[in-house]
Amino acid sequence: MAFFGAALALLVAYQAWRASRHGGKFYAAEVYGMPPSLHGRIALIALATGLAILCVPAAYTTPLVALETLAATLYLASFARGASDDDPG
Numbered sequence: 001m002a003f004f005g006a007a008l009a010l011l012v013a014y015q016a017w018r019a020s021r022h023g024g025k026f027y028a029a030e031v032y033g034m035p036p037s038l039h040g041r042i043a044l045i046a047l048a049t050g051l052a053i054l055c056v057p058a059a060y061t062t063p064l065v066a067l068e069t070l071a072a073t074l075y076l077a078s079f080a081r082g083a084s085d086d087d088p089g
Contacts, residue, residue: 001061001062005049005061008050008065008068009050012076013044015075016042019079020037020039020040023036028079046068049068053065
C-alpha cells in the first residue's frame, strides 16, 4: 500500500508542478482561484507526503495513504471541469 500512496503522491506532484509552470487552465486559474504559486505549494506538499508514506512505519501508512487519496481526488478534480468544457463561454 505504501508504494500506491507514494506513486499517487508523485502523480499529484507532477501534475501540480506542470500546472505551476504553465499557469493552469481557465477553470483552475479563474474559476477556482488557483494561481501558479498555489500549484507549486501543492507539488511540494505532495512530495513531502509521498516521502512520509515511504519513511514511516507500516502501521501509520494507511492513514497517510487515505489522506493522500482524498487530497489527490480533490486536487485532480479541479482539472476535470476544464477537461470537460474547453470553451468557458
